Amino acid sequence: MAQGKKLGLKERYALLTRGLDWETTYQPMDKVFPYDKYEGIRIKDWDAWADPFRLTMDAYWKYQAEKERKLYAILDAFQQNNGQLNISDGRYLNAVKLWLQGITPLEYAAHRGFAHVGRGFRGAGARIACQMQSIDELRHAQTQLHAFSHYNKYFNGFHGFAHMRDRAWYLSIPKSFFEDALSAGPFEFVTSISFAFEYVLTNLLFMPFVSGAAYNGDMATTTFGFSAQSDESRHMTLGLEVVKFTLEQHEDNVPIVQAWLDKWFWRGYRLLGLVGTMMDYMLPKKVMSWKEAWEIYWEENGVALFHDLGRYGIRLPKHHEVTVKEKHRLTHEMWPTLYQYGNALSLHTWVPDDAELDWLSEKYGELFDRMYRPRLLFLRELEQRGERYYNNRLPMVCQVCQIPIFYTEPDDPTTQCVRIVEAADTKHHCCSDGCADIFRREPEKYVQALIPPQQVYRGEAGGARDIFEYAKWLHLEPGADTSEYRGSPDHRNWEAWQAAHKSTAADAA
Amino acid sequence: MPDKVFIALQNIADAQPIIAAILGDNPAAVAHETPGMVKIDCPTRLVVRRASIEERIGRAFDLQEIHVNLISLGGNIDEDDDEFVLSWRV
Numbered sequence: 267m268a269q270g271k272k273l274g275l276k277e278r279y280a281l282l283t284r285g286l287d288w289e290t291t292y293q294p295m296d297k298v299f300p301y302d303k304y305e306g307i308r309i310k311d312w313d314a315w316a317d318p319f320r321l322t323m324d325a326y327w328k329y330q331a332e333k334e335r336k337l338y339a340i341l342d343a344f345q346q347n348n349g350q351l352n353i354s355d356g357r358y359l360n361a362v363k364l365w366l367q368g369i370t371p372l373e374y375a376a377h378r379g380f381a382h383v384g385r386g387f388r389g390a391g392a393r394i395a396c397q398m399q400s401i402d403e404l405r406h407a408q409t410q411l412h413a414f415s416h417y418n419k420y421f422n423g424f425h426g427f428a429h430m431r432d433r434a435w436y437l438s439i440p441k442s443f444f445e446d447a448l449s450a451g452p453f454e455f456v457t458s459i460s461f462a463f464e465y466v467l468t469n470l471l472f473m474p475f476v477s478g479a480a481y482n483g484d485m486a487t488t489t490f491g492f493s494a495q496s497d498e499s500r501h502m503t504l505g506l507e508v509v510k511f512t513l514e515q516h517e518d519n520v521p522i523v524q525a526w527l528d529k530w531f532w533r534g535y536r537l538l539g540l541v542g543t544m545m546d547y548m549l550p551k552k553v554m555s556w557k558e559a560w561e562i563y564w565e566e567n568g569v570a571l572f573h574d575l576g577r578y579g580i581r582l583p584k585h586h587e588v589t590v591k592e593k594h595r596l597t598h599e600m601w602p603t604l605y606q607y608g609n610a611l612s613l614h615t616w617v618p619d620d621a622e623l624d625w626l627s628e629k630y631g632e633l634f635d636r637m638y639r640p641r642l643l644f645l646r647e648l649e650q651r652g653e654r655y656y657n658n659r660l661p662m663v664c665q666v667c668q669i670p671i672f673y674t675e676p677d678d679p680t681t682q683c684v685r686i687v688e689a690a691d692t693k694h695h696c697c698s699d700g701c702a703d704i705f706r707r708e709p710e711k712y713v714q715a716l717i718p719p720q721q722v723y724r725g726e727a728g729g730a731r732d733i734f735e736y737a738k739w740l741h742l743e744p745g746a747d748t749s750e751y752r753g754s755p756d757h758r759n760w761e762a763w764q765a766a767h768k769s770t771a772a773d774a775a
Numbered sequence: 776m777p778d779k780v781f782i783a784l785q786n787i788a789d790a791q792p793i794i795a796a797i798l799g800d801n802p803a804a805v806a807h808e809t810p811g812m813v814k815i816d817c818p819t820r821l822v823v824r825r826a827s828i829e830e831r832i833g834r835a836f837d838l839q840e841i842h843v844n845l846i847s848l849g850g851n852i853d854e855d856d857d858e859f860v861l862s863w864r865v
Contacts, residue, residue: 275854276855476811573778574778
């Protein structure tokens, strides 16, 4: 056999995607792919789809296998060398608990979602990219659980993430986000998750936070985080390709895509309030503030992307200016909320120490010193008097993003922001104009949202009559899994392990 | 000010020749280090050249190997066997 010239990347990609596809004849294509038209998106030529990475399945398996080998070698070393003792402070792990409870289940949901759309598009290039991403997302869920399982041996609050996912009031924030996407059509799903969440916003989740994990000595999270993020750049590229491809196919697609970008930018931004709070309040050693991260990854990088899409008639997402106003206070409003509902969280909360307050003053300036520092100092004073503050009721939450309604008016940080929307003679409450707009566009969808605090008070949480019975129904042990960090078993263990480490070092010397 | 594209890589030994190649081939590129990672920003366009990496590592390099240490990027991608280009269309 004659030895042919080795194929180039572009030829290999064409042969291993389009070249493996066919037009069905036993059944019409519309019956084989029943979901890719009803959203109103018009596609003239699926062959115009191009995966810019041109990754084929054989190369995919090769590089993913290499990533897994590297990751598991490090996780083994981490476990064998008592890596849990090398973190900056015991408080740090509460950020990891929030990740496990809030984000890991989203990885699994993404696996399901991409498996679905990986079957749903009639273009082979799009199907293959979605199938790879589906496998990636399953990998992310698994590697995160493996990495965190080591901490579960030594710290409280890690045990019940799967049980809590469908039951905990605060975990309905990420859960409802993803179920909103999963219950949309295939084009909206990829626009929401691949583009709005992965391309525009996921950098804020993985880059400053995982870099923060590295800074806080968390080898397990750093390793899975960067390993996952190496897949993420492929997902982001898929997101951008989906949007460009859709916009190029037909001008009628532009207003549909713009409405999705408006919706999903805001939903993703609201979800990231939790991540910002992890960065500003839960990392004992801090890499950058939420405000700085928003400036780099949205105001600089995200806006550049929207400028590029301007050629298709796409404008910046609605309410983007509100996010810039809120960057000065988002996390300072979120942390005291988590703090006060601490009896119903599977993680600990606390008032930052003086050095941390100074860091926040330096990063946030006058507004922090005037509005939020005094509040935190007041909470500290109450705690020192033995009257640690808890709000032992569950909050009213937004009908769309399910975050408690505590944010303030865009131009007035002293006035609570509430928007009341009506549908079918019922009033619903939203946290912002962004969420109210999303509700008004599809009221028939959001009136169905299951709102956990309402369900709890209806007796649907095992008949729990107060927040402590509710916590028990979540399989949480009061004080050990929940509430204040100072004086908790996690805190006492951490201090004892640190003392033992120091005394051994002193004995040896 | 032109919009910037960026590429972020893990700050580990395997990625150093790639980082050096990028900074060598893109005079306007600026590297920012935070724990565990390096983010390289560049106005409008950034190129990663296979030949420049191969010069530094002394072996053949497949540009797709970059996936193993890549953290994130911003920009439209155009990749072939010799170059990986990130750009905003101006």
